[in-house]
Amino acid sequence: MSANLSATFYLISGILFILALRGLSSPETSRQGNYFGIAGMIIAIAVTFLSVGNFGLGLIYIFVFLLVGGSIGAFIAFRIPMTAMPELVAGFHSLVGLAAVFVAISAFLKPDAFNLGVVGNIKLASLIEMSLGAAIGAITFSGSIIAFLKLRGIMSGAPITFSGQHIINLILGISIIILVTYLCLNQSNYLFWTVVAISFLLGVLIIIPIGGADMPVVISMLNSYSGWAAAGIGFTLENTALIITGALVGSSGAILSYIMCKGMNRSFFNVILGGWGATDQSSTAKSKEQKPVKNGNADDAAFLMKNASSVIIVPGYGMAVAQAQHALREMVDALKKNGVKVSYAIHPVAGRMPGHMNVLLAEANVPYDEVFELEEINNDFANCDVAYVIGANDVTNPVAKSDPQSPIYGMPVLDVEKSKSVLFVKRSLSPGYAGIDNDLFYRDNTLMLFADAKKMTEEIVKSL
Amino acid sequence: MEIDPFIFRLSIFILSIFVGYYVVWSVTPSLHTPLMSVTNAISSVIIVGAIIAALAGSSDEIFETSTVFGYLAIILASVNIFGGFLVTQRMLQMYKKKKK
Numbered sequence: 141m142s143a144n145l146s147a148t149f150y151l152i153s154g155i156l157f158i159l160a161l162r163g164l165s166s167p168e169t170s171r172q173g174n175y176f177g178i179a180g181m182i183i184a185i186a187v188t189f190l191s192v193g194n195f196g197l198g199l200i201y202i203f204v205f206l207l208v209g210g211s212i213g214a215f216i217a218f219r220i221p222m223t224a225m226p227e228l229v230a231g232f233h234s235l236v237g238l239a240a241v242f243v244a245i246s247a248f249l250k251p252d253a254f255n256l257g258v259v260g261n262i263k264l265a266s267l268i269e270m271s272l273g274a275a276i277g278a279i280t281f282s283g284s285i286i287a288f289l290k291l292r293g294i295m296s297g298a299p300i301t302f303s304g305q306h307i308i309n310l311i312l313g314i315s316i317i318i319l320v321t322y323l324c325l326n327q328s329n330y331l332f333w334t335v336v337a338i339s340f341l342l343g344v345l346i347i348i349p350i351g352g353a354d355m356p357v358v359i360s361m362l363n364s365y366s367g368w369a370a371a372g373i374g375f376t377l378e379n380t381a382l383i384i385t386g387a388l389v390g391s392s393g394a395i396l397s398y399i400m401c402k403g404m405n406r407s408f409f410n411v412i413l414g415g416w417g418a419t420d421q422s423s424t425a426k427s428k429e430q431k432p433v434k435n436g437n438a439d440d441a442a443f444l445m446k447n448a449s450s451v452i453i454v455p456g457y458g459m460a461v462a463q464a465q466h467a468l469r470e471m472v473d474a475l476k477k478n479g480v481k482v483s484y485a486i487h488p489v490a491g492r493m494p495g496h497m498n499v500l501l502a503e504a505n506v507p508y509d510e511v512f513e514l515e516e517i518n519n520d521f522a523n524c525d526v527a528y529v530i531g532a533n534d535v536t537n538p539v540a541k542s543d544p545q546s547p548i549y550g551m552p553v554l555d556v557e558k559s560k561s562v563l564f565v566k567r568s569l570s571p572g573y574a575g576i577d578n579d580l581f582y583r584d585n586t587l588m589l590f591a592d593a594k595k596m597t598e599e600i601v602k603s604l
Numbered sequence: 605m606e607i608d609p610f611i612f613r614l615s616i617f618i619l620s621i622f623v624g625y626y627v628v629w630s631v632t633p634s635l636h637t638p639l640m641s642v643t644n645a646i647s648s649v650i651i652v653g654a655i656i657a658a659l660a661g662s663s664d665e666i667f668e669t670s671t672v673f674g675y676l677a678i679i680l681a682s683v684n685i686f687g688g689f690l691v692t693q694r695m696l697q698m699y700k701k702k703k704k
Contacts, residue, residue, distance in 0.1 A: 161631065164632070181646065199659070246674050366644070387624055395628045494639075
């Protein structure tokens with residue numbers, strides 16, 4: 141296949157990838173979009189085989205390995221519970237990162253196969269592109285592994301900080317740039333491997349100071365990195381499909397990080413520099429626990445909701461942990477039978493990744509047109525009878541609007557306190573991840589339901 | 605004077621960033637998780653590099669260092685391609701409208 145023809149096909153597959161993302165603008169078009177993505181991938185792979193045109197024994201091995209990887213991927217995709225989606229995505233990011241590193245390594249070891257010159261005399265631009273691709277890929281890989289371990293709970297979600305941390309990261313970052321410069325001058329193997337090794341280390345160090353609850357930002361950021369790594373390799377291979385995809389994924393991840401940061405009213409650097417939520421607030425929390433709290437049970441909650449005309453449900457990470465989404469749907473079904481109008485309110489940073497709550501609700505067969513984003517629904521709380529807060533905490537804290545001293549001041553929050561009564565399902569009065577007490581617990585219109593989110597919801601279903 | 609082909613690739617890259625910017629802002633927030641998994645899947649198009657690397661070996665030396673890295677990258681990328689597209693499909697199947 142001629143180079144021009146294959147370049148045209150790569151362009152087509154790049155366009156199909158754009159259409160795949162475009163399809164996600166609404167759930168109706170999204171499935172079709174996914175097929176576009178699959179078609180783009182098949183075209184890209186087929187064209188690569190045809191343009192290399194070397195059909196030796198190697199081809200058989202390639203198909204075997206494709207099949208091995210593909211069946212592992214398919215197995216994971218069908219078995220993974222929806223609640224584990226954040227760690228799955230983190231795990232997948234690490235694979236893209238590592239694949240980028242491996243491709244860069246083989247391009248470095250055998251540049252003639254890629255038309256980049258010969259060993260010891262690789263074209264300058266290609267060398268820069270492949271070492272940047274390898275470095276970003278390595279950072280993506282080790283960073284995603286740490287994110288995966290934190291999300292999976294294998295590693296504590298608490299931020300790991302030590303003095304001089306940021307200086308060390310800065311030095312490592314600068315040394316990567318210096319080493320790449322020297323690598324371009326003398327093409328030494330040794331320098332290339334050092335760049336890769338330092339990048340692996342840097343990836344670990346960048347992610348460890350970031351707390352578990354900031355994971356939505358981290359995952360989006362690593363998503364973005366994996367795109368830039370792919371783009372770097374795309375430049376090396378002079379491949380349009382890879383360049384387009386890299387740019388798409390890179391900007392997609394960057395936008396998601398921005399949306400997540402805005403949802404927490406924090407700057408990107410504030411999140412990345414990390415260590416948030418590590419401050420010791422236990423003393424203030426203790427003194428506040430003396431305040432009176434209204435404590436209710438499932439029967440009270442069922443009574444309140446049955447007699448309401450409208451109920452808004454506010455899910456959070458706690459719902460995912462307790463796997464309460466199916467019980468919640470049953471409760472809503474029972475309420476609807478009683479003629480209660482029910483809708484769901486989702487805060488942008490609810491859960492551990494962008495859109496986490498929406499997927500869980502969709503899994504429990506909640507129609508997506510009953511689920512609303514913060515801006516769409518926030519005014520409705522004033523006219524609603526009951527707000528049922530299940531597993532969310534900081535995103536409902538009115539302190540964010542009233543107390544400039546509070547670390548979450550200015551963060552957009554759901555105005556649950558404006559509804560006639562608030563049912564707050566929580567295991568204890570302990571503060572959320574931000575370490576701040578929630579004012580909502582002590583309001584007159586709040587009824588605390590101290591229990592596991594799933595058990596409480598099931599009990600309410602029984603009382604209804 | 606001729607224009608370096610690199611400049612063309614850079615133009616494609618920059619324009620794609622803009623396309624990505626506008627396309628991603630139009631993605632509805634409720635589909636942000638499928639967005640992440642599908643971007644994951646498509647970024648595994650890096651497999652084309654892995655295939656080139658793997659096919660570069662001469663027929664008598666199929667397992668030299670550079671091709672082995674190619675094979676490894678093929679495994680990793682194909683886990684991602686199949687896993688990414690299938691899990692996205694699985695998620696998207698769950699998004700349903702209210703029954704009227």
